[in-house]
Amino acid sequence: MYYQGMIYMLEAKGEIYNDWRKRILLTKLNEIAGYMGLLIFSKQLDEMGDEVWDLKRFIEYSEKVVRDVENSNKMMKDIFIDI
Numbered sequence: 001m002y003y004q005g006m007i008y009m010l011e012a013k014g015e016i017y018n019d020w021r022k023r024i025l026l027t028k029l030n031e032i033a034g035y036m037g038l039l040i041f042s043k044q045l046d047e048m049g050d051e052v053w054d055l056k057r058f059i060e061y062s063e064k065v066v067r068d069v070e071n072s073n074k075m076m077k078d079i080f081i082d083i
Helices: 020-029 042-048 055-082
Strands: 006-013 035-041
Touching: 006 020, 006 042, 020 035, 035 042, 035 055, 042 055
Parallel strands: 006 035
Antiparallel strands: none
């Protein structure tokens, strides 16, 4: 998606299909001038429902959901390592 001089690469997926390699690729896009990678999880789409969000809110929520999923994955990994 092109918006205000920036190319946004959006990838939408369900949390169960979360892949760290895709997140790294999307994050690397942020290092290239004029590009931003966004991972959109189904949780965000469910939260939005039929409402149209402005781009700032959309991006901020996307980043929050990705952080939440990563923290949850790390916590689960830590739990299973301790078992």
